[in-house]
Every structure is written in C-alpha cells, then in structure tokens.
Amino acid sequence: MFKIKKQISKLYMASILGNLSLTGAWVAILAARGYSLVEIGIAETVFHIFSLTFEIPSGVFADVFGRKQMLVVSSIMRVIGSICMICSKNLTMVCAAIACFAVSYNFSSGSGDALAYDSLKLVGEEARYERYAANQLILYRLCNGISTLCAGFALFVGYKIAYASDVLVTCIQIGVLLSLREIRLDHTGTDRKQEVLQSVWKELRVCFVESLRFLKKAKRAVFLMICNSFVGAVDIVLLFFLQAKLPQTGMPDSALGSSLFIMEMGGILGAKLILWCKNLRYRWVFAVTSVLVLCGVLIEHTGIAVLMTLGGFVAACSDDALQVRTDAILQEMFPSEQRATLISMESFTFSVIMIALSPLAGIVFSVW
Structure with a gap:
C-alpha cells in the first residue's frame, strides 16, 4: 500500500540534505x-x-526513465562537482565544477516537483501541492540560510574541507532518494508501469514534441514562466553578488553569515505570506513582487550594510511568494506525462535570462 506521507517526508529529507552545505556562500568563497x-x-x-x-x-x-532515477543522477553530479572544486586551481577548473553543479541542478529541478505532484494525485490529494511547494521553498531558504550562516566558518576551514563535507552529505542524500517510490500516471490518473517501446529515443522525441505542442496552445503557461523567471533571475543575481559586496562595506566575516541568513529568511516569509493571499489575482502578485525586487536592487547600491541586507530580505520575500503562486498554477495546467519536461522548460527560460544578466551584473556591481 502506497504511503503518501512517507513519500513526501522522504522528498523533504532529500531536499534538506541537498541544500545543507558549508559552501552555500560559494560567491564569498570564490x-x-x-x-x-x-x-x-x-x-x-x-x-x-x-x-x-x-x-x-x-x-x-525524467519523464521517460523516471523522476527518482534522475534525482539520483543529480546527486552523483553534485559529488563530481564538489570533487572538481576541491581540485580547482584556476578559473577553468572552477568553471568545470560549476558546470557539474549546473547539470546536477537540471536533473533535480523538475524531477522532485513532478514526483511529488503525481504522488499526491495518485491518492487524490493534488490540492495539497501548493502547500508542498511552499514547504519546499521554506526548506530551501532555511537550509541555504543555515549554509550561508556558516560562511565565516567555511572561510576559516577552507574551501577544500567545505566541499569535502558536501560529498559526505550528498552520499547520505543518495541513500534517501533510493528509498523513494517511482510514480507514473497516465491520462486517467492511474498508476502505470514503465512502457516498453521499440525505441527509447522515439519516446524521448515524442515527449519533447508533445511538450512543445502543449506550450504552443497554452500561451498563458508560457507567460507565467517568463514572468516568474524574470523576477527570480533579478533576485538570484542580487543575493549572489551581495555575498561579495557586503564584505566591501567593512562587514567582518563573522557577521557575513548572519546577514545572508537574514536574507534567506525573507524567502520563508514570502512563501508563507502567499498562502494567506489565495484570492489575490496573479497580475497583482506579479506587479507587487516585481516592484519590491527592483527596490531591493536599488537599496543594494546604498553601500550601507544594514540597508543592503534589508534589500536582499525584501527581494527574497517577493521572489518566493511569486514562485509558490506560479508553481501551483502551472502544475494544475501541466499534463502528468510531460510534467518534468515542462517544469524544465520553465528553468530553461530562467537560464536564458541569467546568461544575459550574470556577466552584465558582474560588471555593473564591480564598478557601481
């Protein structure tokens, strides 16, 4: 008999282990x-x-071979990335490690959410997904906050020991992931076994084409992806570069972790607040969160540590509020058999924006 509480608890535990790290403030470490x-x-x-x-x-x-399997692949890539970072001696090696972390992020970004939604749908409790998504964001922010709180300690022990600890924690995470149950649903919402097709590549192509066909018809889904990705990209860039900018204000390493932790707590507040605003229309949620994130960017340029921390807090709060609302709406729209693929397309949109934004932000933040 399938136990949904046990499945969701394991997904929460895997998330905790995947986000707890001494290297959370990787920008500060670099x-x-x-x-x-x-x-x-x-x-x-x-x-x-x-x-x-x-x-x-x-x-x-993930949709073809299974979400559980791809979560395991994600963890393996994280281990490889950590080992590469330990061995890094120049920017090229650092970028190689960063590339592994990117692939790790890719294989987990849609798989966990898709597995959770289909698990809930299997027992007729898909309405609980918004709360699950909010809890996951809270865990993400809390674990990242704890990780950044350890920024001073990570700088003290050195990056090699910090990344070595990541390898150990990720190995434990793999054990948790292997105990998950794979859930596959067909159009009627019933459990299905892995289909045996003449060609695996044929199924990959069919899944991708069907996902594109869905997005071509569901223009609202595309619009939601773009809105959410834009706000999220601005927030992430701000929080990343604050790791490097705050010490320039004279803030000691011991206080840096506390400041970054406060910012991450803003995300927890945002994820909770949006659950109390179920009747607020999406256009208003987007408008308010966008303005607040941009205010956070402007506050960063004051050069005053307390105000910069406040700006990061407000931006994180707004970003996570929008993220929870967007995820809940999109999950209701996505067909189960392409769910992980379509979630990945949202992350794809985010990456396109970040590719343009990251180097530009690096230049702007270094001269302004």
Whole structure:
C-alpha cells in the first residue's frame, strides 16, 4: 500500500540534505580565494549555459526513465562537482565544477516537483501541492540560510574541507532518494508501469514534441514562466553578488553569515505570506513582487550594510511568494506525462535570462 506521507517526508529529507552545505556562500568563497566579481560573473554564466543545454533534456529523461532515477543522477553530479572544486586551481577548473553543479541542478529541478505532484494525485490529494511547494521553498531558504550562516566558518576551514563535507552529505542524500517510490500516471490518473517501446529515443522525441505542442496552445503557461523567471533571475543575481559586496562595506566575516541568513529568511516569509493571499489575482502578485525586487536592487547600491541586507530580505520575500503562486498554477495546467519536461522548460527560460544578466551584473556591481 502506497504511503503518501512517507513519500513526501522522504522528498523533504532529500531536499534538506541537498541544500545543507558549508559552501552555500560559494560567491564569498570564490571572492576570498581572490577571484574578481567579473570572474565570478563568468562562472555564473557558465552555470547557466550548461543549465540551458541540459535543462529540457533532463526533464525529458525524467519523464521517460523516471523522476527518482534522475534525482539520483543529480546527486552523483553534485559529488563530481564538489570533487572538481576541491581540485580547482584556476578559473577553468572552477568553471568545470560549476558546470557539474549546473547539470546536477537540471536533473533535480523538475524531477522532485513532478514526483511529488503525481504522488499526491495518485491518492487524490493534488490540492495539497501548493502547500508542498511552499514547504519546499521554506526548506530551501532555511537550509541555504543555515549554509550561508556558516560562511565565516567555511572561510576559516577552507574551501577544500567545505566541499569535502558536501560529498559526505550528498552520499547520505543518495541513500534517501533510493528509498523513494517511482510514480507514473497516465491520462486517467492511474498508476502505470514503465512502457516498453521499440525505441527509447522515439519516446524521448515524442515527449519533447508533445511538450512543445502543449506550450504552443497554452500561451498563458508560457507567460507565467517568463514572468516568474524574470523576477527570480533579478533576485538570484542580487543575493549572489551581495555575498561579495557586503564584505566591501567593512562587514567582518563573522557577521557575513548572519546577514545572508537574514536574507534567506525573507524567502520563508514570502512563501508563507502567499498562502494567506489565495484570492489575490496573479497580475497583482506579479506587479507587487516585481516592484519590491527592483527596490531591493536599488537599496543594494546604498553601500550601507544594514540597508543592503534589508534589500536582499525584501527581494527574497517577493521572489518566493511569486514562485509558490506560479508553481501551483502551472502544475494544475501541466499534463502528468510531460510534467518534468515542462517544469524544465520553465528553468530553461530562467537560464536564458541569467546568461544575459550574470556577466552584465558582474560588471555593473564591480564598478557601481
């Protein structure tokens, strides 16, 4: 008998292990190693180039071979990336590690959400997904907050030990992922076995084509993806570069972690607040969150540490509020058999925006 609470709990645990890390403030770690903001911007661009390349294929693979299997692949790539970072001695090696982290992100970005939604749908509880999505964002922000809170300790012990600890934690995560149950649903919402087709590549092509056909008809889904990705990209860039900019205000390493932790807590507040605003129309949610994220960017340029932290807090709060509302709407629109592929297409949109934004932001933040 399928136990939905156990399945969801394991997904939460995997998320905690996947986001708890001594290397959460990776921008600060690279800055401490002597890399400039422009070089960090290049590394971030490499991340999104690889993310752009692998995002949609990873979603298709998840829909074809199974979401659980792709979550395991994601963790394996994270281990490889951490080992590459330990061995890195120049920007090229750092970018190689960043590329592995990008692929790791790709294989997990749609797989976990798709598995959770179909698990809930299997027992007729898909209405609970919005709360699940909010809880996942809360866990993400909380774990990232704890990770960035350890920024000073990570700088103290050194990047090699920090990334070695990531390898250990990720191995534990793999054990949790292997205990998950794979769920596959057909058009009627019933459980189905892995279909045996004459050609695996034929199924990959069919899944991708059907996803594009869906998006061609569902213009509202495309619009929601673009809106959410734009706001999210601005917030992520701001939070990343604040890791390097805050120490320039004279903030000591011991206080940097606390400041970054406060910003991540803004995301938790946003994920909770949006659950209390179910009757607020999406256009108003988008308008308010967009304005607040842009205000966070403007506040960053004051050069005052307290105000910069406040700006990051407000931006994270707005970004996660929009993310939860957008995810809930899109999941209701997506057909189950292409769910991971379509979620990956949203991440694909995010990566396109980030490729243009990251190097530009690196230059702007370094001179302004």
